[in-house]
Amino acid sequence: MTQKTSNSLSAKIGFFQKIWMEVKLVLRLMKDKRVNPFIKILPLGAFIYWILPDPVPGPFDDAMVMWLGFYLFIELCPPGVVAEHRQALLKVIPGEWHEATTTPESDPQVVEGEFRDVDR
Secondary structure (H helix, E strand, O other): HHHHHHHHHHOOOOOHHHHHHHHHHHHHHHOOOOOOOOHHHHHHHHHHHHOOOOOOOOOHHHHHHHHHHHHHHHHHHHHHHHHHHHHHHHOOOOOOOOOOOOOOOOOOOOOOOOOOOOOO
């Protein structure tokens, strides 16, 4: 991952959100046919290592292997494909949240009505 992309990504989202975005990026890249199938072995191997019991107790070695597998996978994928998926994940639909301020009396498009069950 380039430094510029990392800084702009960190500025927009928090630590755990960044981890989740990287996981989603790996999943998207795994589905992409433009990525070499042999490179796809890296995240699969890291995931298998994570779920299999290992002789070293503790979560740190598992987390390190997962991070290393994902990092190497993303770095070895074609940069254009990674950039395309990263942009798709960071797209946000612009808009603002606001409370409804219209009432049926003030909005001519709102129609008041009652529910009536006609099957009875």
